[in-house]
Amino acid sequence: MTQGPVRLDVAVGYAVPRAGVPAAASFRKWAAAALAGRIREADLAIRLVGTREGRALNRHYRGRDYATNVLSFPAELPEGLPKDVRLPLLxxxxxCAPVVAREAKEQGKPLNAHYAHLTVHGCLHLLGWDHEDAREAEAMEQLEREILATLGLPDPYLDA
Structure with missing residues (x-):
């Protein structure tokens, strides 16, 4: 684990109306909580999209023809740089705002808490965490619970 504060630069872009969607400061706070103690510095972009764009991205990058709640795109080193070079780009x-809103309503969760969970979940994916098998899933879910608890948010997996 890395010690000290994270130098974090989070760009938040809205491709959907901002009404009902959390402010950029909230996304920055959630990302900072997810990354604290795990990385020294990070630059990341968060984009809020509608169903059409979310579906197109999921279809293109994952081969799944539907809009999903969160997609994570880890940065890759530019070609030609040595593998040991560390760039802050995470x-x-x-x-996908409509999917997040629908899920929060269906699951009876506060919208901001669901956005916080998905931001934390996505950031952990950017750090290399995954949930391909039951052991990985439990470890990742436990870490998400711990991070969300530091934000005063409930376990997102209760009654899920």
Whole structure:
């Protein structure tokens, strides 16, 4: 684990109306909580999209023809740089606002808490965490619970 504060630069872009969607400061706070103690510095972009763009990205990058709640795109080193070079660029997160809103309503969760969870979840993916098998999933979910608790948010997996 890395010690000290994270030098974090989070660009938040809205490709959807901002009404009902959290402010950029909230996304920055959630990303900072996810990355604290895990990385020294990070630059990442978070983009809020509608269903059409979310579906197109999911289809193109994952081969799944539907809009999903969050997509994570880890940054890759530019070609030609040595593998040991560390750039602060962490990657991009794409959150599909209509899907997040629908899920929060269906699951009876506060909208901001669901956005916080998905931001934390996406940031952990950018750091290399995954949930391909039951052991990985439990470890990642436990870490998400711990991070969200530092933000005063409930366990997102209760009654999920």
């Amino acid at each position: 990657g991009d997160l794409v959150l």
